[in-house]
Amino acid sequence: MSKTILIVDDSPTMIMSLRSTLEMNGFAVESASDGARALAMLEGGLRPHLIITDINMPNMGGLEFIRGARALPSCRFTPILTLTTESDPAKREESRRLGATGWLVKPLSGPDLVGVVRQVLPAAA
Amino acid sequence: MPIRYDKTRAVVEGHAAVEEAGDLAAWLIAGAARKVDLAACTGMHAAVLQCLMALTPHVTAAPQDETLARWLAPVLVLPEDPPPAKPARRRRKVAA
Amino acid sequence: MPLKKPAPHAPPPAEANAEMAQLAASFVEESRKLLEEAGEALLALERDPDDGQAMGALFRAVHSIKGAAGLFDLPALVHLVHAGEDLLGAMREGRLRMDSGAADALFEGLDHVGRWVELFAAQGSLPPELMETARRYAAIYRARLAGLEGAEGAPAPAAAAVRHAWADAAGLPEGAPLVTIEYTPDESCFFSGDDPLRIAQSLPGLVWSELAPREPWAAPEAFDPYVCNLVFRLVSEAPHSEVEAHFRYMPDAVTIGLRESEPAPDPEAPKAPTGPLSPLAVELIEAQRRALAEHPRGGAHVAATLRNVAAALGLPVPPEEPAAAIAALLATAPPASEPEPLAIAEGSATRSDTPAERTLRVEQAKIDTLMNLVGEMVVAKNALPFLARDAEARFGSRELAREIKDKYAVIDRITRQLQSAVMEVRMMPVGDLFKRFPRLVRDIARKQDKLVRLEIEGEATEADKNVIEALAEPLTHILRNSLDHGIESREARLAAGKPETACVRLAAAQEADRVVIDVTDDGRGVDPARVRAKAIERGLIDEARAAQLTDAQAVQLVFLPGFSTAETVSDLSGRGVGMDAVRSVVERLGGTVTLESRCGEGTHVRLELPLSMAVTRVLTIDLGGQAYGIPIDLVIETVKVDPADIRRLKSAEAIVLRDAVIPIARLRSLLGMEPHPAKLESVLILRLGHATIGLVIDDFGTCMDIILKPFAGILAHMSGFSGSAVLGDGRVLLVLNLKEML
Incomplete structure (x- = not known):
């Protein structure tokens, strides 16, 4: 069974790009356009193996989303990667403090993405 | 179900994920003589490893997975000779 | 919008091409939207530099454009946006303040980006000379940041060399330099999704490892499996930087030391790398090779992205097929005994629709098609009364005629509902149109050194997309006229006892089945005497007739074709169109335009249009x-x-x-x-x-x-x-x- 990755990003282009790379590598992808929607999906029973979230989003940003997701019993241990740029190291620190597993730096290259995803994805399906 | 619990033996199969650690720890603490069979285990989360290291159950079978066995050997007391590979695998399939 | 020409890259498979085109189209559409948002936010910030929400929105928009642009070969665009983002980042953190100079520079930069996005949409690429422009703006932005850099202090001094004492006792192979790592995961690291064991196991170049509890284990009943109490001691033969990269998410949890090779290794002895690799290393290399070889399409993707990233950073272009190149390197290592079957089910990836996404973006052409079909339905439906008449008149069946009429009534009702549903889809808020005007008013006012406040009301009022789009030109013209001719200079306003800042009000409202748009200013109004004189001068009316007109009638003369006055030709509103063009557009839409003016007090132009014009x-x-x-x-x-x-x-x-x-x-x-x-x-x-x-x-x-x-x-x-x-x-x-x- 392929592993499910939830992508949270307000940019349809980013979602499309991540989705294409990840699906090409055999992952199943779900997406949400902001933190609130993603949280609703998790509360609705979605159990992704990994979450990739943007930081800057309308409605509910990435940091607040991470805090919310970590409060859900089902997401206590789920790896969460944030999408950041090299220009906001402070956000990385903060996201890590809130329970993010790591970060991906935009612009993303396919191999980087897949490499990091493979690194943080739990081994068990 | 990656960890199957018998009366006194937990059989770990495949990769034991972080979520398993809580149950495993509780189960191991509940009975002093409880044992663990790792023959079919291919990997485990650090939290599961901690349970084995901290609660030191008797390991009845070492992992056949050589990489994992190499990592566990220094920190767990593994049986000297792991059971032969083929029969173990067959047994597992029958069980499943 | 499909690209006319695919990006001029090494020919990837057609499928990948189509995918890139789709991605590009999405990027273009998204960037347009983001640029619009950025413009609005920038305007808001100019009014109030402390508007944190606008700052956040602006940063987010610019940030998103950059993120998406990195997927394409757009070095100039990425370069400019990147510099802009840095500047905005500093402003967002309160290290710099937005002022009108910065706003100007950012506006201009956004305008360039907007043009480039359109260029990219049309041509699929950007001419390399744009890099010049990008550098120029990047320099402007960076210059503003430069003042800060000094204050920020020198970069942290390089960490003192770490030497792990345990490494000496570990019995490590001599010869090659080795990296020693002590990794003490944070107690709560499991709740960050970490698996320290997995991190340790996957360390590149791992040659030695040791694992121990950090503190003695607690008594069983006090043991918490979710408090990490492990420490890993690891030795790697991979380069220091690679090891650092491996632990990049947890720099605080590791210390990394270098164990230098013994001085002058025996030249007779075989060098370490040529010796047999440890089984673990072979395993790792094999895993890497499999990962790279997995997807041939992935290879092309990898190559394109690598090239783009390198180009954007101004680095030399990497080899065409990095995957192949690396694989070739790896091929020197003996393959592991038996490659595992891949645990990846190709094509089984499910793309399920997200339940939370409630909006759907639809191309306008599809709605237009739907609208046309509804139109045909209306026409086809209209055939039924004729049929009913025929049934009665030619076939003498009043019964059948009534049946048909009944059915007609049903179809008529459904068609009407269908029609209004489609119309509803086509409705858009006038706000979408209005939001371009704050920028227009700002630019004109700045150029003429006038102070103007634009008040917008009723943005939520909706009308058919065609109506809204057709209004862009006339409204632009009315506003330009107002700023050019209506609003007085600051001195004149003060002299007339008016507030220095003029007010232009743009308000929309729905009245029955019509949308009414009022443009009101508090300028000098239209001078009836001057309008009369101009109309006579242009031969539009004779003197006797002009004299008969009331003042209210006289000002309507501005709507006559050919009235457009010489003074109108400023660099702002001088586009050879006058109020007559406004009137003809509005009337073509089935609307009316009226003008009222009170000399010295202001002008009021009212446009009344049908909400929809389809049926x-x-x-x-x-x-x-x-x-x-x-x-x-x-x-x-x-x-x-x-x-x-x-x-x-x-x-x-x-x-x-x-x-x-x-x-x-x-x-x-x-x-x-x-x-x-x-x-x-x-x-x-x-x-x-x-x-x-x-x-x-x-x-x-x-x-x-x-x-x-x-x-x-x-x-x-x-x-x-x-x-x-x-x-x-x-x-x-x-x-x-x-x-x-x-």
Whole structure:
């Protein structure tokens, strides 16, 4: 069974790009356009193996989303990667403090993405 | 179900994920003589490893997975000779 | 919007090409939206530099553009946006303040990016010389940041060399330099999704490892499996940087040391790398190779992204096939005994729709198609009354005729609902149009050194997309006129006892089935005397007539074609269009425009437009056997009149209806047809503007909804008609433009 990755990003282009790379590598992808929607999906029973979230989003940003997701019993241990740029190291620190597993730096290259995803994805399906 | 619990033996199969650690720890603490069979285990989360290291159950079978066995050997007391590979695998399939 | 030309890369498979094109189209659409948002936010910030929400929105928009642009070969765009983001980042953190100079530079940068996005949409690539522009703006942005850099202090000093004592006792192989790592995961690291064991196991170049509890284990009953109490000691033969990268997410949890090779290794001894690799290393390399070889398409993707990233950073272009190159390198290592089957089910990836996403983006063309189909449905439906009439008249079945009429009523109702549902989709808030005006007003005001506050109201008012889009030009023109001619200079305003900052109000509201847009300013108003003089000078009206006009009438002269005054030709509003162009656009949409002015106090322009213009309800009439349509909203009533009751006053004719004298015209004579005497004349009572007029026709028809198609080609300039429509029975209905005829 392929592993499910939830992508949270307000940019349809980013979602499309991540989705294409990840699906090409055999992952199943779900997406949400902001933190609130993603949280609703998790509360609705979605159990992704990994979450990739943007930081800057309308409605509910990435940091607040991470805090919310970590409060859900089902997401206590789920790896969460944030999408950041090299220009906001402070956000990385903060996201890590809130329970993010790591970060991906935009612009993303396919191999980087897949490499990091493979690194943080739990081994068990 | 990656960890199957018998009366006194937990059989770990495949990769034991972080979520398993809580149950495993509780189960191991509940009975002093409880044992663990790792023959079919291919990997485990650090939290599961901690349970084995901290609660030191008797390991009845070492992992056949050589990489994992190499990592566990220094920190767990593994049986000297792991059971032969083929029969173990067959047994597992029958069980499943 | 498909790209005309794929990016000029090494030919990837067609599938990947299509995917790139789709991605590019999405990028273009998204960037347009983001640029718009960025512009709005920047305007808000200019008014209030402390508007944190606007700052956040601006940063987010710019940040998102950069993120998406990195997927394409757009080095100039990425370069400019990146510099802009850095500047905004500093502002967001409060290290720099937004001022009008910075806003100008950012506005200009955004304008460039907007143009480049359009260029990319049209051509699929950007000319390399744009990099010059990008560098120029990047330099401007960075210059603003430069002042800060000094204050930020030197980068942290390089960490003191770490030496792990345990490494000496570990019995490590001599020869190659080794990296030693002590990794003490944070107690709560499991709750960050970490698996320290997995992290340790996957360390590149791992040659030695040791694992121990950090603190002695607690008593079993106090043991918490979710508090990490492990410490890993690891040795790697991979480069220091690679090891650092491996632990990049947890720099605080590791110390990394270097264990230098022994001085002068014995030249006779075989070098470590050529010796047999440890089984673990072989395993790792094999895993890497499999990962790279997994997906041939992935390879092309990898290569393209690598090239783009390198180009954006100004680095030398990497080899064409990095995957192949690396694989070739790896091939020197012996393969592991038996490659595991891949645990990846190709094509089984499920793309399930996200339940939380409630909006759907649809191309306008698809809605237009839907609208046209609804239009055809309306026409097809209109055939049923004809059929009912035939059933009765030709086949003598009144029963069947009634059946058909009943069915017609049902289909008519559904069609109406369908129509209004589609119309609803086409409705968009005028806010989408209005949001471009703050920028316009700001730019003009700055150029003319005027202070102008633009107040916008009723952005949520909705109208058909076509109506809104067609209004862009006229509204732009009205606003330009207002700023150019209406608003006085700051000195003049102060001298006139007015506030220095002028106010222009743009307000939309819905009134019945019409949308009303008011543009009001508190400028000097339109001077009737000057308008009269100009109109006479341009030969639009003679002096005697001009003198007869009231002031209110005189100001309407600005709507006459050719009135556009010489002063209008400033670099801002001098586009050769005057208020007559505004009027013709608005009237083409079926609307009206009025202007009121109070000298010295301001001008008020009002546009009234139909909410939608897709479907017109007409009354059909018969004239010489040909059907014509008249927009139903002009018709007050229909009457049959005895010819004897038509009074002749000189050459004009009139009837008296309920004590009112109504002038009448004969459509036959307007269209140059022979008169057609009748026992009773059929007269349509019409309202045209403020006048009531009777129109004599041959006979009345029925009411119906039609999709009015304006004439195209050689008929486009035919006066007297506003367009045509196809009837249910296949006949063509000509719709009369009575305002033009009478």
